[in-house]
Amino acid sequence: MNRFSQGALVASIRVGDEEVISALRDRVGRSVFAPGNDAMAIILAANPHRVFISRIGRAEVFQPIPPPGPHTHVLPKLLAHRRTHAATEPLPDGWIPCAHLYPAHPLRDQLGRKREFQSQYQGAFQALLERYGEPAIATLKRDVVAAVRAGQVRMQLCSGTIASVARLSGFAQATGRDRAVVFDTDGVACRV
Structure with a gap:
């Protein structure tokens, strides 16, 4: 063993x-x-x-x-749950996590304190997401960014923070549903 x-x-x-x-x-x-x-x-x-x-x-x-x-x-x-990972982590059956990596946050330092936006950390994470992230989520995020840049957004409160909301034809095509996708200011989808 x-x-x-x-x-x-x-x-x-x-x-x-x-x-x-x-x-x-x-x-x-x-x-x-x-x-x-x-x-x-x-x-x-x-x-x-x-x-x-x-x-x-x-x-x-x-x-x-x-x-x-x-x-x-x-x-x-x-x-006590005898799990190898959080129930919310989307791992395929039979897989187990071997490590968790937390890239530098563009708005918080290592102690969690707020700081000026660090674009190099945002860019580094986006590169990781594109290379290793779930393809459907990376595509969805690109679509949201494009919609925000095109001005097709409204602002809404989400989990206590202002969030971007966009109706995405790509999301509707991928899921068969026409829903608003809400991302909080940390880029976390908190409602679809």
Whole structure:
């Protein structure tokens, strides 16, 4: 059995403190999420380096817990579902995610704070979307951009932010439905 046969990755910690190592060894064989197991509390207090190994690579995280900026999550409520990915991620049957990449946001820095629009980040993401994105979604996005540039839009509130709305003949042809497509200001389709 290979180490990935039960899931998408192996999550480990690196600890040098002998007391922490001894305490964790006393808890070997029990889930860190089992009721009454304080292993996770010991790990959080030790603030160890986290090591995540997947089929395509290894990531080591040295940020403090809780972190400023980029970080990791090992959340019992999510792990209890025993899923390899969010139910909303459109992966084909039999596939599992090996990594999630989050390109730089053109309007937010690494800590999530607002900043001036960074066109180079927007352009870099658009190139990724065109090359690796779902083809139908990339086409839909191109159609929306073209409609916005042609002035065929109206503004509407969507998820608390102003959004562009366009009636797209391409969308109607692709789906058989004539619907407005609403994108929020981050380019997320929030209603079709």
